[in-house]
Amino acid sequence: MSTILVTGGTGTLGSQVVTRLRDAGHEVRVLSRHSADHPVDLRNGAGLDAAMAGAEVVVHCASSPRGGDDTAAGHLIEAARRAGVGHLVYISIVGVDQVPYSYYQVKHKVERMVEESGLGWTVLRTTQFHDLVHGYFRAMTKLPVLLVPAGTRDQPISVDEVAERLAALAAAPPAGRVPDMGGPQSRDMTDLARAYLRGTGRRRPVLPVRLPGKAAAAFRRGAHLTPAHAVGTATFEEFLSARGAFPTP
Template identity: 50%
Template sequence: MNNDAIMVTGATGVLGREVLERARRTGAPVRALTRRSQLPDGAGVTWCTGDLASGTGLDEAFAGVRTIIHCATDARHFKKDVPAFRHLLEAAKRAAGVEHIVNISIVGIDRIPYPYYRIKLEGERMLAASGIGWTNLRATQFPELLDMVFTLLAKLPVVLVPARSACQPVAPGDVADRLVELAAGGPAGRVPDLAGPTVYGMDRLARTWLRATGKRRLVLPVLLPGKSGAALRAGALTAPSRALGRRTWEEFLAGKACDRAE
C-alpha cells in the first residue's frame, strides 16, 4: 500500500473542500474522511468512511497515510472537538505510516476567552504533546463566517457589532494553499499566522455587507465588557504583520452581489 497518502479531515466543509482540491493537484494519493455514507471516488480522491466523534473507521482510513491535514471542527457542537481530536491522535499513533499532522487553528484563541476558542487551544496542546510530528497554523476569520454572523444579526432592525474592534478576513482558498504547502514539508511546530490582506473595523464590515446584500439596517457599535471585549479592542482577531492573504473582503462581497443579481 502506498504510504505517501494525504488524508484530509473535514473535507466537505468550507475549508476542507479547498484543501482537497489543492491536495489533489500535488499528484500525491489523496484521501478524504467523511462520517456519512462513503462518497464516490474520483478526481484523484479516495473517500473513506470514519467518525472522529466515536473513533470508528479511523484505523482503516489512516492505513497508508503519511500526512493528515486536520480541518474537521464543529463550532455549533464544539465540546465534541476535544474527544474527536483525541480519537484522531490515537488512531494516527496506531497507524505505522502517519508522520505529520497539519492542524488549522484560529488567531486570537489564546487572548479571547470564548468557550470555542478554549477548545481550539486545548486541541493545539494535545497535538503538541502527541508525540507525532506536527504543524499548527492559526488563521484569521473566513468571510463565510462573517457572512453567516451578519445574516443572523440582520434579522433584527439594528445590527449590533463590537465597538472599536477589528477583523482581518482571509479567504479559505488562501489558507488551503498554505496548509497544503506545509503538508508537503516536514513538521514545523507552530508556524507564523496567516491573515487576510486588510484590517477592517467591525462596523465597516457590517455596513459593506449590508450594502452588498441589499439590506437596510442601522449598525450600532456596542462596547463589550470583560476580557473578551478588551481583547477584541486590542486587535486579538487580527495579525497585521501577517497580511499574506490575497482575496479581499470586497471580492467576496462582489460575489454576494452577483448572486443576488441573478
C-alpha cells in the first residue's frame, strides 16, 4: 500500500477521500495548518518538506475561492519534486477553461501547472457538488425571495461519488486528464430551488434574475455542464433525503 498525502483533507471532499484511502489500507497524511502530525501552510510552503518525506502520491483537494490557489500549488509542486513524489492528483471543475470567472481561471492555471510539473499527474474535473447548491439556497432563503440566476442550469453531483473516484485514481498509476464527472441530471436552477424549498419545508417565491457579465453568460450557455458524462447516480432530492429533508422512500 502507498503513503498518500491529502491536502484539504479535513474538507467536504478531502475528508471522504481520506476515509476511503485509509479503508483501503493506505497510509494517509492529512495536511493542515493546525495538524498535530503534519502542520503545513500551503500559502508559504512552511512544513511541506517534512510532510512530503516518503510520500508516493499527493491528492490536492485544498482550494479557496478567496484566491491563492496558484501560489499554494506552486509550493506543493516544488516540494513534491524535491521529495520525488511519483503521482500528483488534482481535483478541478468542469468549465474552468470556458467560464471567465476568476476562481475558475485560477483553477485552470493550476491544471496547467500540474500538467507542466514534470511529475506523473492525474486531473479530474467534476460539476458542482450537491453541497454547494444546497449551501447557496440556504443562504438565499435568508431573504424573503429566493433569487436564482435566470436561464441557468446546473448538474450537481454527490461528493461521495467524487470521493470514491478520486481515491481510486490516487491508488492507480498517473492517467493524465481523465473523463469528467457530472451529476445525473442537468436542471434549471429554478427547478432545483423549488426542490430545495419542498425538501426543507420552506416557503419563498423563486425569482430568476438575469445576471450581467461574461461569466454569467458562459453559465447560461452551459459551459460548466458535461451532459456526455452524466455518470453520477444520486439526485438532488436523494441528497436532501440523506440530510433528513425528504422522507426516505
